[in-house]
Amino acid sequence: MTIKRRSFLQTAGGLTALSLGLNAWAPPVFKRRLLAGPAGGPKRLLFIFQRGGMDGINAVIPRGDAEYNTDNRPTLYVSEGEVENTPYGSLDLGNNFAQLHPRMYRMIDVFRAGHMAVVHRVGYRGQSRSHFDSQQYYENGTRDRNLEVGIFNRLIQESSTFQENSLPAIALSSSLPVAFRGLAPVPNFSNAPDFKLRGTDSQVAKYLGRKRDEGITGRGLLGIYTGEADDATKPYRGQMYRTGVALADAMKVIKDEGIDPETYVPHPDALYPSGSFGDKLKQAAQIFKSTDVQILGINKGGWDTHTNQGRAHNGLLYDMGRAFQAMATDLQDMWDDTLVISMTEFGRTSKENGSFGTDHAEATVMFIAGGNVNGGVYNCDETTWSDGDIFSTSNGRYLAHRTDFRSILTEIFEDHFGDNASVLDKVIPDRAALAAADPLGFTKLGLIKQA
Amino acid sequence: MVVHWNSRTFIGRDYGNLLLVIIGFTITKRSIRELGKGISMNPNAGKGRTTIPPLRLLMRSLLGAALAVTLFSSTATADINFKRGDSNVDDAVDITDAIFSLSYLFIGNAEITCFDAADANDDGQVDISDPLTALGYLFTGGVIIPAPGVSECGPDETDDPLDCVSYEHCPQEPPEPTDLTKIGHLLNRIAYGPTLSAVDYVTEIGIDAYIEEQLNPETIDESENTDLLTRLADLHNERQPSIDRTILPPSSIWRFHRGTTPPPSNWDEPEFDDSAWEMGATSIGYGDGDDITVLEDMEDTYTSVYIRKEFQIADINTIDRLILSIDYDDSFVAYLNGTEITRSNNISGTPPAYNATSGGNHEAGEAEDFDVTNRKNLLVNGANVLALQGHNTSLGSSDFTINPSLISREILPGEPIIEYEDLDAIKAMVHVRGIYSDRQLQVVLADFWENHFTTDGEKVMEYLDELQNSDANDAMGSDQAEREAANMEAREYEFFLDNALGNFGDLLRFSAESPTMLIYLDNVLNFKGNANENYAREILELHSFGVDRGYIQDDIEEAAEVFTGWNVCKVLPEDQGDPHASCGVQYSDTTILDLGAGWKYFKGTEEPTPDNSGEEPVPTTQWADPDFDDSTWLDGSTGIGYGDGDDATVLSDMRNNYYTVYLRREIEIPDPFAFKNLLLEMQYDDGFVAYINGVEVARSETMEDEGEPPAFDTDADDNHEVDEGIEYFNLNRYLGIMQPGTNVLAIQVHNGSLGSSDLSCLPRLIDREILEGSVENGDPNGQWSIHFFPDLHDYGSKRLFDGRPYQLNIPTKPEGNPQMGYASATDLIDILVDSPPTAEFICGKLIQKFVNDEIPPSLLAECIATWNSSTPKGNIKEVMRTILTSEEFWAEENYRAKVKDPLEFINSTVRALEGDTDGRDLPDYMEDMGMHIFTRDEPDGWPETGVDWISTGGILNRIKFVQDFTANTEDFSWETQLFLSDNEIETSEEIVNFLDASLYQSTLRTDEIDILNEFLTTDNNYNNRALSPAQGDYIPRVQTGVSLMLSLPQWNFQ
Structure with a gap:
C-alpha cells in the first residue's frame, strides 16, 4: 500500500492521528525526476534569512530622499559612487533615486541583467520591533503565536507542487528555522558530511534497521520510530516520530549524493563568500543540482547592528552581494526555475544612534533574484518615495512599509510555484482580511514573469 | 504462518464442527500467536495502549524489586471498562471469542488479558460455561449477557476475583499513576531526570518530603558530595586576592646586547657601564608579531640576548612579595644586582654560555609569575639593576621573546578567589552541577534564571579584548579577555544559583547591575543625548513585563534615558558592586x-x-x-x-x-x-x-x-x-x-x-x-563592576507607563548628585518587580518550564496570587511550592508532556546511566544539538517549548551523543561492566527490562521490547547471535544496545 504524501497529511490533522498513521508510511523513493515545471525542471527557492534586522536604508540607499544625509547618518552616510563595479561609493540602480551599498557590488551584474528585484519598504501593519516576535511573524506568516507551523512547512503540505516530492525542503542550519517547522518534517544540518550516525556502514544500517510496513516487522531505530507513539495523546509525539523517520530518509539522500562543501566544485566564476555562510551556499547549489529538493533555507546572522554598523555592514553586505552573484553563476543552468530571496525581521532607525549604529525600526529591503524575475527597483523611486519618507511612520521616526512581505510571498507561491487561491488561503491565513485592511501593502508588484 | 480467519466463514456451522476445526490443527503456542496476529488485522485494532501480558508484568516486578522494592506493587485493575463476552479483546462479541476461550481452557495456549470480559455469564470464573453462554447469545437468542453487556463499555459491577489488565476498545479512566511513575515525573521536572539512587531516596522519604527538601536547598548537606565537589574543584583555580604594585613595568625601555659574542663577565652587576649597549622597548625578540623591538638578524645567527635595566626603589621596606612576571620564549635566567634570582626550568649552565640553547620549547603569550620574595634581600634603597639573559631553543627557531616586569604583590586576607580558565570551564561547571548536585531544583532554577537573563560571554570577551590600558597598549590578550568574561559570567551564575529560590526583585536588580549585562545589551554605550535603547527594551520585553504587555515604545525610550550613565569599570575587589566607587586610572x-x-x-x-x-x-x-x-x-x-x-x-x-x-x-x-x-x-x-x-x-x-x-x-x-x-x-x-x-x-x-x-x-x-593607585583595564587583580558615570546620565524628568496603575514619574534630579541620578533606575526596577505584567510573565514562564508548554490558566491564576502575597512580591520559593503541589502539576496528562532541551537531554542521560564526566567535552555536544549556554547571541534565551527542539539535526546529534557516551569515547566514561554487575543484569532480556524500568518507568510496549531484544541478539545483518558475557565483544554489543535504548523517541520527553 502506498499512501501519497498528500493523503497522509490530510489524515494527519492532529497529533494523535499522525502518530497512528505512521505504520502505513511507505518508504520514499528518491531521485525520481519530478514533473517538469513550465520551464523544464522543478521550481526551486533558496531563502536567506538575515537575522537581527537589516538596515535597508544602508543596503539600498534612497539617494533621492534629502533626509538621507550626514545630519541623520553622520558615520553611516554613504557618498555617491563614481567608479563602476568596484566597492567605491554607492552603485546606481538606474532610476535616479535608489543606489546600492558599495560593498554589494558583486551582485550588480545580476541586477543589471534584469534578474533581480530590489523591493524596498517591505514590512507589515503593526510592525513588532522585537526580534523574536517579528521573526516569528515573518516565518509563520501570521501573528497567531499559537500556530506553530512555519510558512514554508504549510506550503509543502498544501501546494500540489510538492505532493510527489518525498524530500521537498532542507534547512541548512543547525537548528530548524521557524519557517520550516510543522507537521511535514524538514531535515536540517549545517554541514552535510556530519549528517550521519557513528559507526561503519553496516553498523549504521543495523542501528537504523527498517520501517514497519504491512507484513514487515520493524527493526532497530526505524522500527521504533515507525511504531505507534508512546503516550500518543501527549504533545509533540507525532512530530518527534515523523522527524526521526525523516532524518533517516534524508541521511540516505545526502550520503548517496555525496553532498560536501569541501569537495564540491562550483562553476569557476562563482564568487562564494568565505566561511560557513559560503559553505552553506555551496551545499545549497550542490543539493539543487543533484536532488529534487525544492526549498532550501539559510540563516545569516549579525544584522543587529546597534553599534558600529558601518564596519559590520561592510562585511555582511559584501557576503550578501557575493551570495547572489555565486548562486546566479553556479545555478545558471537552472536559473530560470530558481529564486533566491532574502528577508529580515525589520529595518532600523533612520537616524543613526550615538553608538554609530541603528536601533530596531520597521520597513526594510528584500532581494529577489532569478532568471524569471522582473528585475528592477520597487518602492524606491520618485513615484513611490516622497522626500522625507525615511521618517514616514506615524511617529515620524522610521521608514514606513508600502508592501507587506506576505504579498511578495504570495507572488512567489502563485507565479513561481503555480499555486492557486485555495492553497494560498491555507498557507497565508486571513489573506483576504489582511489585504482589505492594507490594500497598498497587498498590491501585486509583478515580481515574477508570467508563463 | 498467518491464519486468515474470517468470522463470517463460521456463521451457520454447528458447534461440533467448530471444535473439530480447532482440534484439527496442531496448535502450538506459536500458532496461537500467529492466530492473534491474523485476527488483529481488524482495522480497529492497534489503537490505544497495547495489552501487556501478565508474564511481562511478573518479570517487571521481579526486576523492579532489585531497583526499588516497593515500587512495583501490582496495578489496581478493578475499574477497567470492558465489553462482556469479548474474550479476545477485538471489540466484537462473535464466534472468535468462543474459540479463544476454548483455546484458553483446553489447549492452554491463548492468553486472556481481560478475564472479566471472558467471564461471559459473570459467574466469577472463566470456564466452559462462558463460551457456551457466548455461543448461546450468538446463535440461539434469548441469552442475555450481564452488564455491562456486549456493546456497552463499563466496569465489572460484580465483586469477583477476576482481573482485567487492560481493555483497549473502551475509554478508560486514566490509571492512577504508580509511585514509580510519580517519582519519575517529579525527577523529570525538578531534577535533571531520575538516577537509580534518587529514585531510591524519594521512595524512602516520600514525595512531599522530597519537594520540601528541594524547596529549601540549604537543608541539603552537600559537604560530603564528593562526586560534585571534586569535579567542581577540577574546573577552577583558587587564587588569594592581592594587590600588585609595579616596580618595573613591562613594555619599557631596556639596554640590550645581541648574543653574537659573550658579554663582559660583569654584565649583570649594577656598576657595569651599559651605555654602549643598544636601547629598545620590551618585548624584545622576533617572530610571532608580538615584539616591539624586533631583532631581524637573530634567526640563524645567535641564540641569546642579554638585557638589563636600572630602576629606583625609595624604600625597600614597602616591598611585599617580590614577583618577576615574565613573558618569554624559550628560556631565561634573571639576575638582581648581579645575583641569579630565578630561571626557567629549561636552561642549564651557571651561567649558561652565550651560545647555549634551551632544553625545550616555551611559547610566549601571557606573562608567568615567578615568586622571588626570598631574594628580596638583594634589593637596596636607590638604584637597582635587573638583568636577564634569554635563550632560544635553536638557531633556526621561528621566534624569540623576552618581556620581564617586577611587581610588589600584597596578598590580601580573606577567602581565595575562584577563577575559571575559560568559557568552556563554566559551561562544564553547569553540567557538573546539573548531573551531580543533590540540590537539583536549585540547579534547574539557576539554569532557568541564567537563561532568562542570558548574556553572551563572547560579546563580553570581544569588548574586553578591544580595551586599551591608559598607556595605549592593549589591555589584555584574548586569553585573559576570555578568562575575565568567563569569570564575570560565573559570578552572575553563582548569584542566580544562590538566589534561585529567592526574590525575583533581587535577580532583576543583580542582572541590571551585572557588568556582563551592561556590556551585552550595550548599556555601556547608553549616554545622555545619545540613548541606546537595547537594554531598556529587553528589560521590559524579556526580563520583566514580557513582550507587548503593559508598555509602549515611548516607555522604552524613557527607560533608556533612565539607564544613561550605567556603565562598567574595573575597580579594586573591595569596591566591586559600588556604582559610585572611584574608577579609572590616574x-x-x-x-x-x-x-x-x-x-x-x-x-x-x-x-x-x-x-x-x-x-x-x-x-x-x-x-x-x-x-x-x-x-x-x-x-x-x-x-x-x-x-x-x-x-x-x-x-x-x-x-x-x-x-x-x-x-x-x-x-x-x-x-x-x-x-x-x-x-x-x-x-x-x-x-x-x-x-x-x-x-x-x-x-x-x-x-x-x-x-x-x-x-x-x-x-x-x-x-x-x-x-x-x-x-x-x-x-x-x-x-x-x-x-x-x-x-x-x-x-x-x-x-x-x-x-x-x-x-x-x-x-x-x-x-x-x-600614577600609583590606578586600576588599569588589564589589571588581573581588578574586578569588573557596575559604575555610574554622572556626566553621562540624563538628569531630566521622565514619565513611564503613562496612565497605567503603575505609572512612574521621575522628577528632574539635581546634577552633581550621582546617588539620586542612579536611583531613578533602581526605582524603575522596583516598579517593574511590583507590577502585574511581571507577575503574569514570570509565573507563566515557570509553569511552562515545570508543567506544560500550554500554560493552564487556573494554575497561572494561583501562581500570580502566590506571587502577590509576599512582601516583597515575587517570592520564588512560594511560587514553586504552589506549582509543585498543584493538581495541574500532578495531572497524568502532564507526565512526559515536555520535550527535553539539549541541556536536559545530556544531563538526564549521564544521570540515568550514572556515568562519569568532568563536563569538559559536553559543551561541544550541546553546540551540535543547537544550544550553547553563556554564549547565545540573541537576548531572548533558549526556547522552552518543545517545537523548538524537534528537528532532524537535533535528533541526529542527540543520537550521536548517546553513541559516544555509551561507547566510552571522549572524556566521559560509562563503566558498562560495573553497571551490569551492580544491577545484576546480563542477558538481553534483563538489560532491556532493567532499562525499560529505569529510563521509562516500564512504559515500553512488547513490540518495542521485541525490537530491542532482537537488536541485542543479532549480528549486523540481523542474523541470530546470542548475547553472552563469554563473547569477546559482549561489552561493545551491550553498549550499542543501550545506546539504541537512549536513541528512542521516548527519551526526548520528560
Missing part, C-alpha cells in the same frame, strides 16, 4: 606636540615621491624621511581638512578633487628614552598612516595593507568621524628610531570617498606617566 600627561602651526602639507593630486623606475609609478615614503626637502610644500596648522568646522587649515578644493593630504612637522626631542609613554593622540576622518623619520608608526583601522604606503588615490575603506573619539597609539617601540634633536612626524590622511563632506586630521604627541 596619569599625568606632558604635551610634546599640540595642535597648531609649524606643519608643511602637500595636496595629494599626485604621488609626492613616486618611484618611477618601473612602468607604473609606485608610492614611496621618501616624503616622510627627515632629510626630504619640503620647502615647496605649503605651510599650515592642525587640524587640517575641510567640512565639520574643526579645521585650522581648510582644504577648500579637496572635495571631488583629491583623496589625500600629506603632512610633515619637525619635532625637537632632547632624549627619546626619557619618555615614559610616548603616545600619538589622533582624531581623524577617515583614515591615516603616520611616520616618524620615515618609519610607519601608526595606522588607522580604515587603511589596509599595513607596512605599505597607500597610494595618493587610495580611499579609506570605511567612514570614520572625528567625534568617534580620540585614539591613542603607543610609540615606545619606535624610540630607537628617534634621534636626540630634530625628528620628523609625517602623516598621510585619506578620505573615504572623493565626494565626502569632510576630512580631518588632529594629531598630538603626549608623554604619559601612569
Whole structure:
C-alpha cells in the first residue's frame, strides 16, 4: 500500500492521528525526476534569512530622499559612487533615486541583467520591533503565536507542487528555522558530511534497521520510530516520530549524493563568500543540482547592528552581494526555475544612534533574484518615495512599509510555484482580511514573469 | 504462518464442527500467536495502549524489586471498562471469542488479558460455561449477557476475583499513576531526570518530603558530595586576592646586547657601564608579531640576548612579595644586582654560555609569575639593576621573546578567589552541577534564571579584548579577555544559583547591575543625548513585563534615558558592586606636540615621491624621511581638512578633487628614552598612516595593507568621524628610531570617498606617566563592576507607563548628585518587580518550564496570587511550592508532556546511566544539538517549548551523543561492566527490562521490547547471535544496545 504524501497529511490533522498513521508510511523513493515545471525542471527557492534586522536604508540607499544625509547618518552616510563595479561609493540602480551599498557590488551584474528585484519598504501593519516576535511573524506568516507551523512547512503540505516530492525542503542550519517547522518534517544540518550516525556502514544500517510496513516487522531505530507513539495523546509525539523517520530518509539522500562543501566544485566564476555562510551556499547549489529538493533555507546572522554598523555592514553586505552573484553563476543552468530571496525581521532607525549604529525600526529591503524575475527597483523611486519618507511612520521616526512581505510571498507561491487561491488561503491565513485592511501593502508588484 | 480467519466463514456451522476445526490443527503456542496476529488485522485494532501480558508484568516486578522494592506493587485493575463476552479483546462479541476461550481452557495456549470480559455469564470464573453462554447469545437468542453487556463499555459491577489488565476498545479512566511513575515525573521536572539512587531516596522519604527538601536547598548537606565537589574543584583555580604594585613595568625601555659574542663577565652587576649597549622597548625578540623591538638578524645567527635595566626603589621596606612576571620564549635566567634570582626550568649552565640553547620549547603569550620574595634581600634603597639573559631553543627557531616586569604583590586576607580558565570551564561547571548536585531544583532554577537573563560571554570577551590600558597598549590578550568574561559570567551564575529560590526583585536588580549585562545589551554605550535603547527594551520585553504587555515604545525610550550613565569599570575587589566607587586610572600627561602651526602639507593630486623606475609609478615614503626637502610644500596648522568646522587649515578644493593630504612637522626631542609613554593622540576622518623619520608608526583601522604606503588615490575603506573619539597609539617601540634633536612626524590622511563632506586630521604627541593607585583595564587583580558615570546620565524628568496603575514619574534630579541620578533606575526596577505584567510573565514562564508548554490558566491564576502575597512580591520559593503541589502539576496528562532541551537531554542521560564526566567535552555536544549556554547571541534565551527542539539535526546529534557516551569515547566514561554487575543484569532480556524500568518507568510496549531484544541478539545483518558475557565483544554489543535504548523517541520527553 502506498499512501501519497498528500493523503497522509490530510489524515494527519492532529497529533494523535499522525502518530497512528505512521505504520502505513511507505518508504520514499528518491531521485525520481519530478514533473517538469513550465520551464523544464522543478521550481526551486533558496531563502536567506538575515537575522537581527537589516538596515535597508544602508543596503539600498534612497539617494533621492534629502533626509538621507550626514545630519541623520553622520558615520553611516554613504557618498555617491563614481567608479563602476568596484566597492567605491554607492552603485546606481538606474532610476535616479535608489543606489546600492558599495560593498554589494558583486551582485550588480545580476541586477543589471534584469534578474533581480530590489523591493524596498517591505514590512507589515503593526510592525513588532522585537526580534523574536517579528521573526516569528515573518516565518509563520501570521501573528497567531499559537500556530506553530512555519510558512514554508504549510506550503509543502498544501501546494500540489510538492505532493510527489518525498524530500521537498532542507534547512541548512543547525537548528530548524521557524519557517520550516510543522507537521511535514524538514531535515536540517549545517554541514552535510556530519549528517550521519557513528559507526561503519553496516553498523549504521543495523542501528537504523527498517520501517514497519504491512507484513514487515520493524527493526532497530526505524522500527521504533515507525511504531505507534508512546503516550500518543501527549504533545509533540507525532512530530518527534515523523522527524526521526525523516532524518533517516534524508541521511540516505545526502550520503548517496555525496553532498560536501569541501569537495564540491562550483562553476569557476562563482564568487562564494568565505566561511560557513559560503559553505552553506555551496551545499545549497550542490543539493539543487543533484536532488529534487525544492526549498532550501539559510540563516545569516549579525544584522543587529546597534553599534558600529558601518564596519559590520561592510562585511555582511559584501557576503550578501557575493551570495547572489555565486548562486546566479553556479545555478545558471537552472536559473530560470530558481529564486533566491532574502528577508529580515525589520529595518532600523533612520537616524543613526550615538553608538554609530541603528536601533530596531520597521520597513526594510528584500532581494529577489532569478532568471524569471522582473528585475528592477520597487518602492524606491520618485513615484513611490516622497522626500522625507525615511521618517514616514506615524511617529515620524522610521521608514514606513508600502508592501507587506506576505504579498511578495504570495507572488512567489502563485507565479513561481503555480499555486492557486485555495492553497494560498491555507498557507497565508486571513489573506483576504489582511489585504482589505492594507490594500497598498497587498498590491501585486509583478515580481515574477508570467508563463 | 498467518491464519486468515474470517468470522463470517463460521456463521451457520454447528458447534461440533467448530471444535473439530480447532482440534484439527496442531496448535502450538506459536500458532496461537500467529492466530492473534491474523485476527488483529481488524482495522480497529492497534489503537490505544497495547495489552501487556501478565508474564511481562511478573518479570517487571521481579526486576523492579532489585531497583526499588516497593515500587512495583501490582496495578489496581478493578475499574477497567470492558465489553462482556469479548474474550479476545477485538471489540466484537462473535464466534472468535468462543474459540479463544476454548483455546484458553483446553489447549492452554491463548492468553486472556481481560478475564472479566471472558467471564461471559459473570459467574466469577472463566470456564466452559462462558463460551457456551457466548455461543448461546450468538446463535440461539434469548441469552442475555450481564452488564455491562456486549456493546456497552463499563466496569465489572460484580465483586469477583477476576482481573482485567487492560481493555483497549473502551475509554478508560486514566490509571492512577504508580509511585514509580510519580517519582519519575517529579525527577523529570525538578531534577535533571531520575538516577537509580534518587529514585531510591524519594521512595524512602516520600514525595512531599522530597519537594520540601528541594524547596529549601540549604537543608541539603552537600559537604560530603564528593562526586560534585571534586569535579567542581577540577574546573577552577583558587587564587588569594592581592594587590600588585609595579616596580618595573613591562613594555619599557631596556639596554640590550645581541648574543653574537659573550658579554663582559660583569654584565649583570649594577656598576657595569651599559651605555654602549643598544636601547629598545620590551618585548624584545622576533617572530610571532608580538615584539616591539624586533631583532631581524637573530634567526640563524645567535641564540641569546642579554638585557638589563636600572630602576629606583625609595624604600625597600614597602616591598611585599617580590614577583618577576615574565613573558618569554624559550628560556631565561634573571639576575638582581648581579645575583641569579630565578630561571626557567629549561636552561642549564651557571651561567649558561652565550651560545647555549634551551632544553625545550616555551611559547610566549601571557606573562608567568615567578615568586622571588626570598631574594628580596638583594634589593637596596636607590638604584637597582635587573638583568636577564634569554635563550632560544635553536638557531633556526621561528621566534624569540623576552618581556620581564617586577611587581610588589600584597596578598590580601580573606577567602581565595575562584577563577575559571575559560568559557568552556563554566559551561562544564553547569553540567557538573546539573548531573551531580543533590540540590537539583536549585540547579534547574539557576539554569532557568541564567537563561532568562542570558548574556553572551563572547560579546563580553570581544569588548574586553578591544580595551586599551591608559598607556595605549592593549589591555589584555584574548586569553585573559576570555578568562575575565568567563569569570564575570560565573559570578552572575553563582548569584542566580544562590538566589534561585529567592526574590525575583533581587535577580532583576543583580542582572541590571551585572557588568556582563551592561556590556551585552550595550548599556555601556547608553549616554545622555545619545540613548541606546537595547537594554531598556529587553528589560521590559524579556526580563520583566514580557513582550507587548503593559508598555509602549515611548516607555522604552524613557527607560533608556533612565539607564544613561550605567556603565562598567574595573575597580579594586573591595569596591566591586559600588556604582559610585572611584574608577579609572590616574596619569599625568606632558604635551610634546599640540595642535597648531609649524606643519608643511602637500595636496595629494599626485604621488609626492613616486618611484618611477618601473612602468607604473609606485608610492614611496621618501616624503616622510627627515632629510626630504619640503620647502615647496605649503605651510599650515592642525587640524587640517575641510567640512565639520574643526579645521585650522581648510582644504577648500579637496572635495571631488583629491583623496589625500600629506603632512610633515619637525619635532625637537632632547632624549627619546626619557619618555615614559610616548603616545600619538589622533582624531581623524577617515583614515591615516603616520611616520616618524620615515618609519610607519601608526595606522588607522580604515587603511589596509599595513607596512605599505597607500597610494595618493587610495580611499579609506570605511567612514570614520572625528567625534568617534580620540585614539591613542603607543610609540615606545619606535624610540630607537628617534634621534636626540630634530625628528620628523609625517602623516598621510585619506578620505573615504572623493565626494565626502569632510576630512580631518588632529594629531598630538603626549608623554604619559601612569600614577600609583590606578586600576588599569588589564589589571588581573581588578574586578569588573557596575559604575555610574554622572556626566553621562540624563538628569531630566521622565514619565513611564503613562496612565497605567503603575505609572512612574521621575522628577528632574539635581546634577552633581550621582546617588539620586542612579536611583531613578533602581526605582524603575522596583516598579517593574511590583507590577502585574511581571507577575503574569514570570509565573507563566515557570509553569511552562515545570508543567506544560500550554500554560493552564487556573494554575497561572494561583501562581500570580502566590506571587502577590509576599512582601516583597515575587517570592520564588512560594511560587514553586504552589506549582509543585498543584493538581495541574500532578495531572497524568502532564507526565512526559515536555520535550527535553539539549541541556536536559545530556544531563538526564549521564544521570540515568550514572556515568562519569568532568563536563569538559559536553559543551561541544550541546553546540551540535543547537544550544550553547553563556554564549547565545540573541537576548531572548533558549526556547522552552518543545517545537523548538524537534528537528532532524537535533535528533541526529542527540543520537550521536548517546553513541559516544555509551561507547566510552571522549572524556566521559560509562563503566558498562560495573553497571551490569551492580544491577545484576546480563542477558538481553534483563538489560532491556532493567532499562525499560529505569529510563521509562516500564512504559515500553512488547513490540518495542521485541525490537530491542532482537537488536541485542543479532549480528549486523540481523542474523541470530546470542548475547553472552563469554563473547569477546559482549561489552561493545551491550553498549550499542543501550545506546539504541537512549536513541528512542521516548527519551526526548520528560
